Amino acid sequence: MSDAAQPTAVEVRAAAEAVKAALDRHLEAVERRTGDDDTAVYEAFNALASAAETYDELLYDRYDEVTPFEIPGADDSLPPYTGPDEPHALSLLIRRDYAVAEPxxxxxxxxxxxxxxxxxxxxxxxxxxxxxxxxxxxxxxxEYEPDEIASRHKEFGLEEGDSTLWVTAAEELPEPGEWLHAPFEHADPERIVCRFDVSAVFDEEDGTDTGTGRADEGTRGAADGS
Incomplete structure (x- = not known):
């Protein structure tokens, strides 16, 4: 970045103050939350992430320094939960990829x-x-259950790729045969109770497998993988 395009020290300071204010708003929203899917908490979370990202960018552009914060992207987080608070049914949506390594x-x-x-x-x-x-x-x-093939994939000449598991909530079970023609067509990310992903990309980034989950209070968590 050229000197003319660099942010001023005043702009960096203002961005820092914006982070402080966003932190206060986020804490206040958490303290006043009214439920697991409180919209105010979600909005305050996004505002804090945006303010921190702006500050990080300006700090780097002006001083060639970075913050210790890792700002989650939109693709890395779950949307607000809109499913039932007391689900009477669950759906498990599973995808596992394999390469045929040894035909x-x-x-x-x-x-x-x-x-x-x-x-x-x-x-x-x-x-x-x-x-x-x-x-x-x-x-x-x-002949074999998918879980057994997953645990014995090398015996079958297969090589694991990415996998994901979604646990989604529903008011009631669908009618028998209702979704068999298109089982994944109506998967709704806003009804995910928890989601667990396994991918080699996580090993490349930080040496650990990770995932995204929504726990009892709508928080995000990590999932163990291999």
Whole structure:
């Protein structure tokens, strides 16, 4: 940044004062909160984050210094919770990505299942020989629970990618078969009770896996992963 474009010392000082004022407003909102999803607390949180980010940028531009604060981006936080305070039903939305790292191992495991009498989906001499990766996937995921495949993925020639788990609240269970045609179409981030993410990107950033959760009081937390 050129000298002409640098913020003045007065501007940096004003930004610091704005952070102090935002801290006071946030504490006052927390002290006066009326419930788990108090809008005033959420707005004060965002205002504090914005003021801190502005101060951090001006401080760096003027003095080439940084603050110890890590300002969460919009994509890293949950929106305000709008679901029921006392949910009578829950939905678990799970996504796990895998790379087929060892196709031969995948085929061998599927063939072993078929040879021991499992995997009705895999029929015919060629399928029993384990020559169809698509059929092999159908056999393995038909024979084993997803959690077991997750814990034994290397045995099946798979390599873990990112994964996420959303726990969402509902007033009542949907009617049988109601959402089977599009199970993830109506996933509502504002009804997330807690969310847990696992990704190698967290290891790259700080050496730990992390996640985003909404606990009893609407706070965000960390989720353990591997």
């Amino acid at each position: 031969r191992r995948l085929l061998a495991q599927a063939r072993r299942v078929v040879e021991h009498g499992g995997g009705d989906e895999l029929t015919g001499a060629a399928a029993k020989a384990g020559v169809s990766p698509l059929a092999a996937l159908g056999v393995l995921f038909g």
